[in-house]
Amino acid sequence: MQTNARDRLITALDMPSADEALALVDRLGDAVSFYKIGMELVYGGGGLAVAERLVKAGKKVFLDLKLHDIPNTVERATAQVARLGVHLLTVHGYPQTMRAAHAGRAGTGLKLLAVTVMTSYDDDDLIAAGYAEGVGPTVRRRADQAKDIGIDGLIISPHEAAALRAALGPSMLLVTPGVRPAGSAVGDQKRVMTPGEAIRAGADHLVVGRPVTAASDPRAAAEAIVADISANLTA
Numbered sequence: 347m348q349t350n351a352r353d354r355l356i357t358a359l360d361m362p363s364a365d366e367a368l369a370l371v372d373r374l375g376d377a378v379s380f381y382k383i384g385m386e387l388v389y390g391g392g393g394l395a396v397a398e399r400l401v402k403a404g405k406k407v408f409l410d411l412k413l414h415d416i417p418n419t420v421e422r423a424t425a426q427v428a429r430l431g432v433h434l435l436t437v438h439g440y441p442q443t444m445r446a447a448h449a450g451r452a453g454t455g456l457k458l459l460a461v462t463v464m465t466s467y468d469d470d471d472l473i474a475a476g477y478a479e480g481v482g483p484t485v486r487r488r489a490d491q492a493k494d495i496g497i498d499g500l501i502i503s504p505h506e507a508a509a510l511r512a513a514l515g516p517s518m519l520l521v522t523p524g525v526r527p528a529g530s531a532v533g534d535q536k537r538v539m540t541p542g543e544a545i546r547a548g549a550d551h552l553v554v555g556r557p558v559t560a561a562s563d564p565r566a567a568a569e570a571i572v573a574d575i576s577a578n579l580t581a
C-alpha cells in the first residue's frame with residue numbers, strides 16, 4: 347500500500363493532444379506524481395510518447411487501455427505495453443482476458459488492474475446490458491476471479507472498496523475512479539464519493555480527471571484533493 351498522500355492521487359490526462367497534455371503536466375508540476383493516460387490521448391495521437399516521456403521524467407504512469415480481445419491478442423498487446431516502462435495497465439475483468447494479460451506481462455514490472463464494473467454504471471445499466479445480478483455481486487465475482495488469476499489490482503468504485511478490502515486483504519490494489527471533491531459536478535459518474543471518503547473506505551489510489559483538468563486552477567484543485575487524502579489517511 348502507498349502511504350504518501352500525493353502518490354495516492356492519479357490524475358487522468360484526458361486531453362485531445364500531446365501538446366495540451368504536456369502543457370497541463372507543466373502547470374501541475376510537483377503537485378502530481380502519478381498520471382493516467384487513456385483512450386482519448388492515445389487515439390488523439392502521441393499518448394504513448396507522452397507516457398514514455400512522463401516515465402523518463404520520474405512520474406508514475408497508468409495506461410488505461412482496458413484491453414479486451416481474444417487471448418492471443420491480449421497477451422501480445424500486454425507484452426508490448428510492458429516494454430513502455432509504464433506502471434499500471436487496465437484489462438477488462440473477464441477471466442480469459444485476465445489470464446492472457448497475466449501471461450503477457452510475465453517477467454516484467456508491469457502491474458495489471460482488472461476493470462470490474464464501470465463507475466458510470468448502476469444496477470439498471472448493468473441489467474440493461476444483460477447482467478441481472480447488479481453491481482455488487484458482479485464486482486465481487488470479477489474481484490475473486492482476478493485474485494485467483496494473480497491480477498495485481500482492481501478498478502472499482504469507492505462504494506465497493508470497504509467490502510473488497512475486508513474480503514481480499516491488503517495486497518490487492520484498489521483503484522477508484524468515481525471520485526468527486528465535495529461540490530464538484532458528478533457528470534456521467536454514478537457511483538461516487540469524495541476523496542476523503544474513498545480513502546477511508548480503503549482505496550489505495552484515486553483516479554480524478556475533470557475536477558482537476560477542467561478546473562480554473564488545476565494545480566490548486568490537485569493540491570486540495572491531496573490535502574483531503576492526507577487528512578483522511580491520518581484520521
Ligand SMILES: O=c1ccn([C@@H]2O[C@H](COP(=O)(O)O)[C@@H](O)[C@H]2O)c(=O)[nH]1
Nearest residue numbers: 358384463464465523524553554555556
Ligand atoms: O470504471 C471506470 C474506469 C475508468 N474510468 C476512467 O477514470 C477517469 C475518470 O475521469 P473523471 O473526469 O474524474 O470522471 C476517466 O479517464 C475514465 O475513463 C472511470 O471513470 N470509471
